[in-house]
Amino acid sequence: MKQKIKSSISESRLGLIKKWGGLLVLSLALAIIIIDTTLLNVSLGPIIKDLDTNLQGIQWVITLYALVLASFTIFGGRLGDLFGRRKMFILGAIIFAFGSFLASISHGLPLMIAGEAIIEGFGAALMMPATASLLLATFKGRERAIAFGVWGGVAGAASAVGPILGGWLTTTYSWRWGFRINIFVALLVLIGALLFLKESRDTKEKKQLDGIGILLSSTGLFAIVFGIIESATYGWWMAKGVFTLFSTSYPMPFGLSITPVAVILGLTLLAIFVWYERRHEARGKTPLVSIRIFRNWQFSSGLLTLMVMSLSLTGLIFALPVYFQAVRGQDALHTGYSLLPLSISLFIASPFAIMLTKFMTPKRIIQLGLGLTIAGIFLISRGITVDGTTPALLWGLILFGVAMGFVQSQINNLTLSAVSVQQAGEASGISGTARQLGSSFGSAVIGAVVLATLTASLATGITNSSVIPVVAKDKISQAVAAQSSATEFGTSPQLGAGVPVQIVKEIKTITSTAVVDGVKRGLDFALVFAFISFFVALGLPNVKNLESEKGESPVAAH
Incomplete structure (x- = not known):
């Protein structure tokens, strides 16, 4: 009898080790995906020099990575549902590591695009929904809330740690080590997955791939995200210039920018996708996305809150x-x-x-977090000055971090716990795509606002300057305006030789003031997005028991 009890205790301990060890593995995988997205941003100069390319070329790598991730995350989640989430997680880690290896040995832009943007992006699209769906399948009740709290905390911390790690590796060794380290971490993730993760999949659905659904959803999402990203170059409505792709020009009708054309095309494809998926499921076949999942109010309202929240988070991380x-x-x-x-x-x-969940429902914690987000952005904006210091921003940064910790620890659990474990991969893929759409739109809008305000402020500063001679203002204004985009990366405008020292100092002062104006205006938009997300969150169900086994909305708390 004692032997049986000891054996039972040992098995219980082993089960706990595997369960929480699995959380560590899944959090580590999510961390390398998020950190990887920041590596290029902090290593632009050395990469451009080593690959003998330009800023536009590297921006294409960043853009394609975002496009691939947004286009295939739903597909990756559905593959996990049908063929096994652990299998897709492991396959994604292998593909991600291979893409990192190719990027680390690249000596030209084509191999960098293939490795970082396409192969790594697809690997991440398999891994990311698998991390959330495996958490959903492994944990229940309070343990699930703790697991999603850790998972959300790691995601947020990784986005801030990424620039430090990337900057340190680039400064101390080489930007290539930013990709090489992914290979070692992916190896640890693979070993951990084999040791700690249990297989999980949807046993009710037939193992059928919805090819037409995959094509419609991926091309529709690709077109929307592409249009949003290219708004910074070609404008939101009327074209700033002729759209060019791979050295070939494509004039848009009526002088429109590529942005509205691409977004309308994407929305049209997604409308066709919804119609097709309804028809496909009605015929008894396995759809890529069951449209009925959106009838679940807890899932849909959580999804909308997550997407709008990503606008302000990405905007602030871009502007600072x-x-x-x-x-x-x-x-x-x-x-x-x-x-x-x-x-x-x-x-x-x-x-x-x-x-706090002992005393408050997840909805109230999310609302508290979004309220603190508004206060944090306001304090940060007040601390942004030409001669500002880190202490002036300290409390705003801490408040914003606490706010995001509250929101991210709850919103994923609230959203994904609304569906059954059978729908976990599908729901995780949709959730990841919503977050990616919000991030892309937030960075594009706030990036455009920062640049437009900066450019206008530069022109106004030069015009109103009492130091710059009137006869030189037009020429200097044109030279500075042409370099306004580079100013965002910390590069002072180059005026050429022979310019008096006092004018150079004046331009530097005007530039700093213009950047401050641009960043503060960008934070104004981040504040608006935060207000919108707060009001959107009012629609979240006030539930205590978040979990659902059938994908039905849980009972509201009284």
């Missing part, structure tokens, strides 16, 4: 580095250090929010 580098003169590594208060407070607040 511009200020630190262009005004404060910090490099990538020290920019990462300046963001540490945000990442540390986020990581601490995520598990703390789990304790």
